Amino acid sequence: MRSLSKKKGDMYYAMMLTVPALILALLFIFIPIIDSVIKSFQDYKVRNIIANVPGEWNNFENYTKIFISGSLPNAIINTFSFVIMVILCQFVLGMALALVLNSNVRFARFFRSIMMTPWVVPTVISALIWMWLFQPQYGLVKYFVQLFTGGEVTDFAMLNNPDTALMGVSIAALWKQIPLMTLLLLAGLQNVPSDILEAATIDGAGSLRRFFSITLPYLSPVVKVSISMSIIENFKQFPLFWTMTGGGPDGATTNLAILSYREAFVSMNMGSGAAVTTIWMALMIITIGVYNRLFRTQDMS
Numbered sequence: 001m002r003s004l005s006k007k008k009g010d011m012y013y014a015m016m017l018t019v020p021a022l023i024l025a026l027l028f029i030f031i032p033i034i035d036s037v038i039k040s041f042q043d044y045k046v047r048n049i050i051a052n053v054p055g056e057w058n059n060f061e062n063y064t065k066i067f068i069s070g071s072l073p074n075a076i077i078n079t080f081s082f083v084i085m086v087i088l089c090q091f092v093l094g095m096a097l098a099l100v101l102n103s104n105v106r107f108a109r110f111f112r113s114i115m116m117t118p119w120v121v122p123t124v125i126s127a128l129i130w131m132w133l134f135q136p137q138y139g140l141v142k143y144f145v146q147l148f149t150g151g152e153v154t155d156f157a158m159l160n161n162p163d164t165a166l167m168g169v170s171i172a173a174l175w176k177q178i179p180l181m182t183l184l185l186l187a188g189l190q191n192v193p194s195d196i197l198e199a200a201t202i203d204g205a206g207s208l209r210r211f212f213s214i215t216l217p218y219l220s221p222v223v224k225v226s227i228s229m230s231i232i233e234n235f236k237q238f239p240l241f242w243t244m245t246g247g248g249p250d251g252a253t254t255n256l257a258i259l260s261y262r263e264a265f266v267s268m269n270m271g272s273g274a275a276v277t278t279i280w281m282a283l284m285i286i287t288i289g290v291y292n293r294l295f296r297t298q299d300m301s
Contacts, residue, residue: 033281040274048270055271062275066263072276074251075259076283082166082255083234083287086173090230091223093174094181101182102189112186119179127243130172134158159245162252169244169253173234181226188222189215224295228288235284256280 040062044055066072097115101108118126133140136157145156158168192215200210216223238257241247247254247262254262260280264273 036274037278039271040278042271044269044271044274046268046270058271062269062272063279066259066272066275071251071254071259072279075254075256075276076279078166078251078253079235079255079257079280079283082170082173082237083231085167085170086177086234087227087230089170089174090177090181091227094178094185094226097178097182098185098189101186115179115182117179118176121176123176123239124243126172126176127240130168130175131159131244134168136160160249162250165245165249165252169240172244173237173240176240177230177233181230184222184226185219188219192218224292228291231288231291232284235280235287256283 039055041057041059042055043058043061047053048055101112101115121129134142136142139156141158142156158164196214197210200214205213236257237255238261241253241255241258242261245253247258256276256279260273260276262273263276264270267273
């Protein structure tokens with residue numbers, strides 16, 4: 001009886017600790033999400049908010065309009081292109097830096113201490129820094145391009161060119177996000193058992209074989225969490241795009257975040273903005289779900 005009452009007491013105590021978090025999640029996450037999904041099926045504009053009048057139900061009209069206009073498919077393509085590009089480069093460069101910093105290279109401790117500087121810089125400040133670096137007349141990037149090409153570069157408007165604008169924003173995102181990825185992977189590398197690596201070295205395994213057969217499997221949980229965080233971070237990226245390009249030129253950098261903001265607060269159509277947000281949220285959930293499924297399948301194999 002005592003053990004049973006103790007278990008009940010522990011259960012009640014755990015519930016008391018959990019209930020406040022559930023209430024906050026309900027008030028600030030679940031209810032706004034449900035409200036946004038409902039408004040995505042309504043003709044709900046700023047005048048409805050001013051007059052305190054509920055929106056009129058219009059079924060899938062908001063979704064149909066943004067899809068027919070071509071803005072939604074373009075935003076989806078830009079979002080996935082940006083996410084895939086940034087995550088692949090971020091993982092490769094972060095892993096390379098983590099391996100270097102985990103070795104006995106000179107000044108490794110110093111670089112570990114300063115590598116988080118880009119990450120702690122606010123996103124808007126990062127965007128302004130890279131706008132200055134990409135400046136077409138006197139930007140530092142243009143100077144280095146001229147230095148390496150050995151000629152006069154007259155047209156280097158990276159952020160003003162539809163073919164290169166998304167790449168420019170991606171470079172700025174990488175500069176800010178690689179330090180955190182490196183730190184997480186570095187923490188994982190330091191937990192890889194050194195005795196197993198030494199045994200593999202004695203058995204004649206090369207560095208690549210040790211990395212793919214020992215190091216990478218031990219890093220599997222860290223890699224899963226790191227990439228999941230990166231997917232979410234880049235899927236909802238707004239300040240970098242809005243500050244650097246505003247979604248231009250010609251919609252080349254209009255992602256789902258920019259499109260949602262424009263529909264809701266520029267076109268003043270809250271229903272259309274909610275429709276974009278609903279699609280945006282659904283795509284992010286599906287992407288994370290597919291990624292976790294693939295990762296789980298790989299672990300089982």
